[in-house]
Amino acid sequence: xxxxxxxxxNQLAELDRLAEGLGDFCLRQGMSEEEFADVRLAVExxxxxxxxxxxxxxxxxxxxxxAAMKDGELRLxxxxxxxxxxxxxxxxxxxxxxxxxxxxxxxxxxxIRAVMDRVEYRRSRGKNILRLVRRAGRK
Amino acid sequence: xxxxxxxxxxxGGAYVLLQPEGAIDxxxxxxLGGEVEAILKRATVPTLxxxxxxxxxFVSSAGIGVVLAAEKSMKAxxxxxxLVNLKPxxxxxxxxxQALPAQQIYNSVxxxxxxxxxxQRQVRxxxxx
Numbered sequence: 001x002x003x004x005x006x007x008x009x010n011q012l013a014e015l016d017r018l019a020e021g022l023g024d025f026c027l028r029q030g031m032s033e034e035e036f037a038d039v040r041l042a043v044e045x046x047x048x049x050x051x052x053x054x055x056x057x058x059x060x061x062x063x064x065x066x067a068a069m070k071d072g073e074l075r076l077x078x079x080x081x082x083x084x085x086x087x088x089x090x091x092x093x094x095x096x097x098x099x100x101x102x103x104x105x106x107x108x109x110x111x112i113r114a115v116m117d118r119v120e121y122r123r124s125r126g127k128n129i130l131r132l133v134r135r136a137g138r139k
Numbered sequence: 140x141x142x143x144x145x146x147x148x149x150x151g152g153a154y155v156l157l158q159p160e161g162a163i164d165x166x167x168x169x170x171l172g173g174e175v176e177a178i179l180k181r182a183t184v185p186t187l188x189x190x191x192x193x194x195x196x197f198v199s200s201a202g203i204g205v206v207l208a209a210e211k212s213m214k215a216x217x218x219x220x221x222l223v224n225l226k227p228x229x230x231x232x233x234x235x236x237q238a239l240p241a242q243q244i245y246n247s248v249x250x251x252x253x254x255x256x257x258x259q260r261q262v263r264x265x266x267x268x
Binding site for chain 1: 227
């Protein structure tokens with residue numbers, strides 16, 4: 001099993017560095033550019049949501065992203081010490097509404113669930129742990 | 140590549156073409172959003188805001204939000220937002236969240252130009268039939 005860990009500060013500017021590192025990892029593991037774009041989308045939605053909405057103070061926090069490729073699956077764990085938030089319990093926005101009523105927020109979770117094969121969440125020792133799984137070679 | 144947005148007025152300001160470059164994500168969407176806001180504050184708001192995404196390789200929900208907000212504001216003023224030249228993954232993201240109706244997404248500038256020519260013809264001569 002090949003692994004890589006990324007540690008970010010809770011700043012949006014860190015997302016570029018994450019995308020670069022994650023891209024390098026995914027492509028070396030044989031994922032296509034298209035598959036990596038899905039992975040980048042899911043991770044970016046999750047991490048940016050944590051950075052923008054998860055913290056009640058202005059202190060520096062660390063967000064850990066662990067990536068592993070095993071049995072043809074990319075397994076990602078995003079761990080943060082933000083307030084508890086289970087994206088699987090969040091209400092998904094209705095998408096087939098007329099544009100006037102369409103929600104602008106809340107689309108990130110819809111995107112994560114659409115591009116990942118599995119999404120799991122647990123709260124452990126004051127931390128959110130979001131697990132994302134994406135099969136390589138998925139059509 | 141640093142994010143950048145080219146803004147071009149067409150047909151005497153009747154429509155505006157926005158051409159962002161790079162990724163439209165949580166760190167860059169404010170640049171595109173700022174250009175949209177400036178257009179909406181003009182004394183004469185154009186009929187169409189066209190997002191030409193041929194130089195955009197990645198879009199997240201933050202970018203989708205800019206386009207959706209533009210469409211909402213334009214519709215309230217009797218206009219609309221259009222998208223053209225979406226790369227496959229960018230198109231996929233817009234499709235997942237059903238951001239715009241398919242009739243407002245064009246595969247090429249040629250296809251869009253044909254629509255615009257027809258729209259201008261209808262303004263001059265009235266609708267067909």
